[in-house]
Amino acid sequence: MSSLLLVPIPPVEIEHILLLRPALQSTLNIETAIDESIHLDIAAAFDAYRNQYNSSVLLTSLQEHFPHYNGKILGISKVDFFVPVLTYVFGEAQLNGTYAVVSTYRLSDTLYGLPENTQRFIERFRKEAVHELGHTFGLYHCLDYDCVMHSSTTVEDIDIKGDNFCPACGKIVKRHLHARL
Amino acid sequence: MNGKPTKQNSILIVDDEIVVRDSLSKWFKQDNYRVDSAEDAAHALKKMGCGPWDIILLDIKMPGMSGLELQQRLREIDPAATIIMITAFASVESAVQALKEGAFDYVTKPVDPDHLSHLVQKAIQHKKLADENAQLRQHISEIMRSEDIVGSSPQMKKVIEMAKTVAQTDTTAMIRGESGSGKEIIARAIHANSARRYFPIIAVNCGAVPETLLESELFGHEKGAFTGAQYRRKGKFEMADGGTIFLDEIGTISPKMQVQLLRVIETKQFTRVGGNEVIASDFRIICATNHDLEAAVKAGTFREDLYYRLNVFTIFIPPLRERKADIPLLARHFLTRYTISMNKPVKDISPEAMDMMVRYDWPGNVRELENVIERAMVLAAPPSIRPDDLPFQLIPKHHAPADESIDAVEKTHIEHVLAKYGWNITHSARILDIDRVTLYNKIAKYGLIKP
Numbered sequence: 001m002s003s004l005l006l007v008p009i010p011p012v013e014i015e016h017i018l019l020l021r022p023a024l025q026s027t028l029n030i031e032t033a034i035d036e037s038i039h040l041d042i043a044a045a046f047d048a049y050r051n052q053y054n055s056s057v058l059l060t061s062l063q064e065h066f067p068h069y070n071g072k073i074l075g076i077s078k079v080d081f082f083v084p085v086l087t088y089v090f091g092e093a094q095l096n097g098t099y100a101v102v103s104t105y106r107l108s109d110t111l112y113g114l115p116e117n118t119q120r121f122i123e124r125f126r127k128e129a130v131h132e133l134g135h136t137f138g139l140y141h142c143l144d145y146d147c148v149m150h151s152s153t154t155v156e157d158i159d160i161k162g163d164n165f166c167p168a169c170g171k172i173v174k175r176h177l178h179a180r181l
Numbered sequence: 182m183n184g185k186p187t188k189q190n191s192i193l194i195v196d197d198e199i200v201v202r203d204s205l206s207k208w209f210k211q212d213n214y215r216v217d218s219a220e221d222a223a224h225a226l227k228k229m230g231c232g233p234w235d236i237i238l239l240d241i242k243m244p245g246m247s248g249l250e251l252q253q254r255l256r257e258i259d260p261a262a263t264i265i266m267i268t269a270f271a272s273v274e275s276a277v278q279a280l281k282e283g284a285f286d287y288v289t290k291p292v293d294p295d296h297l298s299h300l301v302q303k304a305i306q307h308k309k310l311a312d313e314n315a316q317l318r319q320h321i322s323e324i325m326r327s328e329d330i331v332g333s334s335p336q337m338k339k340v341i342e343m344a345k346t347v348a349q350t351d352t353t354a355m356i357r358g359e360s361g362s363g364k365e366i367i368a369r370a371i372h373a374n375s376a377r378r379y380f381p382i383i384a385v386n387c388g389a390v391p392e393t394l395l396e397s398e399l400f401g402h403e404k405g406a407f408t409g410a411q412y413r414r415k416g417k418f419e420m421a422d423g424g425t426i427f428l429d430e431i432g433t434i435s436p437k438m439q440v441q442l443l444r445v446i447e448t449k450q451f452t453r454v455g456g457n458e459v460i461a462s463d464f465r466i467i468c469a470t471n472h473d474l475e476a477a478v479k480a481g482t483f484r485e486d487l488y489y490r491l492n493v494f495t496i497f498i499p500p501l502r503e504r505k506a507d508i509p510l511l512a513r514h515f516l517t518r519y520t521i522s523m524n525k526p527v528k529d530i531s532p533e534a535m536d537m538m539v540r541y542d543w544p545g546n547v548r549e550l551e552n553v554i555e556r557a558m559v560l561a562a563p564p565s566i567r568p569d570d571l572p573f574q575l576i577p578k579h580h581a582p583a584d585e586s587i588d589a590v591e592k593t594h595i596e597h598v599l600a601k602y603g604w605n606i607t608h609s610a611r612i613l614d615i616d617r618v619t620l621y622n623k624i625a626k627y628g629l630i631k632p
Contacts, residue, residue, distance in 0.1 A: 050291075056204065083204035085267075086294045095210055140213035151212060153295035 002071045002177060003031040004133070007062060009040045009077035009101070016104060016125060017076055023126045027164060028133065030072075030177060038065055042079065055081040055092040055101050062099045072136050074129060075101040090128050090152070093135035100132035107155060124158045130165075137176045139169050190305050191215040193232070195225040195251065196240040196267060201290065205238065208294075209301075222246035222254070229258045230404030230412045236304050239284075241268045241275050249275065252282055258412070261311065263304045267292075316381060330363070330370055331514045334504035340367065340496055347494045348374035353446070355431075355491050356469040358498030361548030364469035365429060367496060371467055372425040380424030383417045387438075388430030395438055397454045400445075406455025418451060421464040431491065432472030432483065439484045446490050466491070501543040501550065508539050511547060515554040516566070523558055529565040537568055592627040595620070604631045 004024060006017055017034060025032040045057035062075050081089050081103040090107070093100035107124040109117050127148055134149045142149035147166035152158045165173060192214045194205045202218040209216045219225035222245055225237075237255060241248040252264055266279040266287035276287045285304050288297060330341060347354045348371045356364040365384060372382040390398050397406065401416030417426055434442065445451045450461045468491050477483035501508065512530055520527060530538075534557075543549055557570040595613065602608045610620040623629075 056200075056207075082291070083208070084198070084200040085204045085291055086208065086297070087291045089294065092207070093211075095207070135211055141211055151298060153293075153298050 003033060004028065004071055005033055005035050005066070005069065005073045007035045007038070007040065007065075007073055007075045009042055009058065009075045011042075011079060012077050013104070016078075016122070019122055020076075020126060020129055023122075024129060024133070027126075027130055028173065028177075040065065040075065042077065047082070050082060051080075052082040052088065053077070053079045053103075054083065055089055055103070056083055058101045059092060059094065059099050062101070066098075069098055071098070072133055073099050074133060075099070076104070076129070077101070078104045080105040090158075091132040093132040095135050095140075096138035097136050100136050102128050102132050107158070109155075112155070120159070123163065124155060127152075127158050127161065127163050130163065134165065134169065134173065137173045139165075139172055142166055142169055144168075189213060189215045190235045191217075191232070192301070193225065193228055193234040193237045194218040195220075195222075195237065195243070195248070197221060197243045198240075201240070201267075208297075212298075222251045225251060226254060226258070229255065232262075232413060233259055234262055235308050236285075236301060237262050237264045239264055239266050241266050241272070241279065241287075242270075249279055249282065252279060252284060256283060261308070261315075263308045265300065265304060317379075319381060320379065330366060331511050332504065332507040333510060334506040336499040336504045337507055340498055341370075343494075343496045344371050345374060347371060347496070349376075350494075351375075351465050353465070353491055353493045354467045355493070355495045356467065356498065357495060358469075358471065359500045359544075359546055360471050361546035362498040362500060363547050364471075364498060365427065367498060368425075368427045368467040368469060372427075372465075375425070375465070377424050377465060381421060382425040382427060383421040384427040384429060385417050386429045388433040392435050392438070395434065396441065399438075400441075400451050400453055401460075402454035403456040406453070410455070413453070416451075416453060418445060418462050418464060419453075419460055422462040423464075425465045425467055428466065428468040430470060430472075431468040432470040432474055432477060436482070436484070439487050443484065443487045443490060446487075501546045505539050508543075508550065509535055511550055512538055512554055515551050516558070519555055519558040525558060525561075526563045527558055527561045527566060528563075531565045531567045534566050534568045534571055537571060588627075591623070592629070595623055595627065596629055599624075599629065600632075 006021060006024075008014060008017055021032050021034060024030070040058070040061055042053060042058070044061065045053040045055070047054055058075055058077070058081075062073055066073055081091065081101070083089055083092060088106060089103075091100065091102035102125075104121075104125055105111070107128065108121050109115065130148050131152075139149050141151040144150060144166040145160065146162040147169055148162060148164055149166070149169050150157075150161045152161060164170070192209050194202050194209075194216065195218070196202050196205070197220055199220070202220070206216045206218055217228055217231060219228045221243055225239075239248045239252060239255075243251075246254075248266060252266075255262060255264065263285045264283070266276065266284050267290055268276060268287060269290045279287055285307065286300055288300065330337075332338070332341070344367050354368075354371060356367050358364050368384075369382060372378060385398060387395060397410070397414070397416065399416050399418055401414050401419055402410050404410060404413045441451075446466060449463065450459050452459055474483055474488055474492070478485050478488050501511075512535065516527070516530060519525075538550070538553070545552070553572060554566075556572060557566045560570040561567065595609075598609050598612055602612065606617055606620055610617045613620065615623075
């Protein structure tokens with residue numbers, strides 16, 4: 001049976017991951033575990049000039065640590081991610097692959113000068129995690145604004161979209177999960 | 182929308198830094214764009230063969246040919262491509278230069294993802310509008326041309342009625358009629374009155390394209406599919422997506438093409454010559470022929486299954502000689518058209534000239550009539566077209582005289598031969614196999630007068 005492994009990439013708040021786990025389990029209907037065996041060294045992904053972390057490098061590190069994993073792997077960190085050509089990203093995933101990473105850095109209201117709102121933060125975190133995992137199931141960005149696969153480049157975009165797949169995207173995820181059974 | 186097939190937009194990324202190419206490719210692939218990248222100008226020019234690309238992201242600073250220079254080269258290949266410049270340094274000068282030379286916009290690395298996503302969406306929208314505009318212009322000119330159905334004869338009224346009926350459906354229509362009887366005009370009228378009218382009608386004259394090129398003409402080809410295939414090219418079936426494809430002279434296609442055609446009609450899918458990608462296109466077929474397809478089917482030169490596929494709804498356009506009532510109408514229609522285009526004050530056709538035209542057989546049908554009027558317009562002295570302005574072939578057919586005496590037959594025959602050879606006595610005498618003096622005597626005897 002295929003499963004999902006959540007890999008904390010320090011620095012990260014473990015309680016956020018503990019809150020995420022049941023949500024992912026119910027949304028994706030997939031066995032979800034938290035990895036405690038490895039400590040991924042995030043330093044290799046650091047770009048001193050940008051003071052950010054290259055998410056593509058983290059994806060490669062995950063792949064090196066879990067080269068033959070039968071399922072999906074989601075790396076989670078609270079540092080700010082970037083890919084070289086963009087100023088920031090919320091996360092990155094291998095399209096139709098195994099590995100994805102998501103950052104909580106830009107999901108908190110405090111970054112935007114607003115009081116902390118934990119519930120909103122967790123909602124955003126869950127949506128982004130499902131979104132990046134969706135890419136690993138081969139999903140593209142969806143035009144349905146309510147679908148979790150709808151493209152979002154700002155937190156407002158994340159807030160607008162729903163926390164689950166639209167019927168068409170859901171069908172593709174289901175097909176993938178069944179194929180692996 | 183992941184489940185539904187949507188029209189895939191395409192992006193070509195040209196940048197010398199591999200990280201930029203990779204991260205942009207990944208970013209756009211997640212949006213379901215068809216993405217490819219090139220590391221320098223030479224590779225970019227090569228990749229143009231896999232186009233057309235909706236959007237080209239172009240780095241301004243590259244070793245070898247700069248982005249600015251490359252932009253010009255790319256425009257020469259595909260003037261419709263939308264180019265967005267990427268620059269690592271916010272150099273206003275080069276950005277302004279790029280915009281002056283027709284770039285859609287420019288971005289500075291690293292780019293805000295929100296900004297990039299909106300910019301690309303805007304560019305795609307812009308391109309769609311530009312393409313649609315070009316298509317509509319083409320369509321309007323087609324509508325202007327499709328006013329040309331002229332005819333009040335019962336046969337023609339029936340043809341128009343049938344065309345209107347079949348236009349409402351998506352049925353394959355076959356138009357049959359002699360050469361020059363206006364099959365393409367009827368096909369365009371069917372398209373112009375159908376639900377597909379906002380999409381193009383693509384006409385292919387199967388008889389005019391060499392057998393070897395017809396396949397690439399209809400299905401398109403990939404770069405390098407054959408010598409001279411420098412760039413990927415869309416085929417007519419692909420161009421007709423949403424609209425109508427008009428296959429003229431369908432009776433002339435080879436058995437090999439017949440098989441391919443049959444498959445395309447049944448599946449609405451095909452691959453370009455030299456390619457593997459299966460392309461789906463939604464088109465309606467109207468075909469035309471002046472061949473006797475039934476005889477060709479019997480003789481085995483035209484596939485029976487294809488014949489039944491095409492021969493769903495047939496419209497016969499009667500030859501002009503069978504609907505003489507339309508001749509004056511058509512003649513005046515063409516007269517008006519050429520009066521305007523030649524700016525010549527020839528406003529009328531003399532009754533004698535009209536009479537000659539009505540009596541003529543018109544083997545070339547409406548096309549011949551149009552050419553005759555055009556020629557007459559060149560020759561005619563205002564204000565009207567006279568019998569002299571009509572070409573020689575219009576001399577009325579020689580009929581057997583009512584009086585069947587030898588004299589009457591001889592008189593008519595001599596009159597005919599003289600007219601045929603322009604009253605050239607020597608030549609006519611030789612044809613009649615009599616000497617010139619005898620011919621002069623006969624002319625005097627029968628009172629024949631040179632016109």
